[in-house]
Amino acid sequence: MDTLPKKASFWDEQRETISITDLKSLQLIKLRESVRFAAGYSIFYAQRKKLSPRDSNFNSLEEFSEKIPFTTKEDLLQSALYENLCVPKKDLVEVHSSSGTSAKPVYSFLTKQDIQRSSEYLVRTWYMQGIREESFFAMMASYGLFSAGLLNHYAIQQIKSFIIPIGGSSILKTLSILRELSVDSCAAVASYYPYLVAMAKQNNVNLSELQLRHIIAGGEPFSENQRQYVERELNATMYDQYGICEINTGLAGECEEKNGLHILADYVYPEIVDPTSGKVLGEDQEGELVLTTFYKQASPLLRYRTGDMTSISYALCPCGRTMPKISRIKRRVADTLFYKGINIEKPYITKLMEDLRDYLNPYMWQIELNTEAGRDFALLKIVLEQGAEADALAHIAAYLQKNLDFKLEARTFTAEELAAMGNSKLKNFLDNRNR
16 A cells, blocks of 8 residues: 655645744744634623633633633534624635534634635645645545535645545445546545445445545544455555534544644644543543634634544654644544434434434434444334334434434334343443444
């Protein structure tokens, strides 16, 4: 498999090899600007978080963490639509949103400058992961409200690569385009690659005819076993990438060393905190990732709790970059499942089940995630109401697919499964993918 030549792996060597001392000085300056801006123009931060521009008068990174409160997804969900907007609506040019598996999606508004800044920084992640001017690149992520498609597309355009916006195509059409256009690089959510392999084999598509060299996986955690399987089947190098829609996609990615994800720490400020106490943790200690935006005009975020568990290291990477690395995301703080790039939140599933109360018992359900032949799939187990229509399972599955944006199978609990529950608490989420 191909690896990146180290001499050619920098898009902006000066920024990517900045000294840690200079990086932290820059971060302090940018944090003051961010707090002053958000406190001065955001109703959300001025009224809900009680911040004023003078709260930007901190003298260290530690003082910033002590002085500025956290922002949570719940804060944003409880606020009015434009409460955190810091520019006139006429200055907005684009919007993206979170997956919407909570009561409502969280919108991320963008100005022209926001997109320009986004592209300026995200391009470094893509170049680091092998995308070049001569690349034939297929973007297989969605081009809808999901930020991964368009925002990464804009960034990759800076490299002048040939980009094929393949997201949303059928699997057979995707395989055909990959082969016919000699695609050498692509990006998708992590679970898409085993699916691609399985469908290729099922349809007698010869994977050796593909010319993939660099494949980027984001949107959800994946195991090293899954990486090795995909690399072996597609004969390509697979890189992990991290982003979060509320802030931006492509914020961090693996270099050729594959021992952590370099985070764009001159574009966002990363902290690791204890998920319970909120105390800032030291280097190499696992906790919840907290991010603050530096260059976001429309909807900046201060100390945003991502819910993702990781650690951070400032050790010099053999690739030569000094940007700190976060460890690969393996789990989240909240009681959620992460599947197909979507956070499946229990309260939202409960609401959907209550909508289906004519067909099922809305309080007896379980979503189980499994892996079979390298492909992830979701199974919903339920208890049907007496007298439910013969096609109830199909109706339930279709309704959930419409509201969750992914396919799942539905079946009733077996008598043995119900008996085994006894008086024990029903576990609504079962993730068997890493077993």
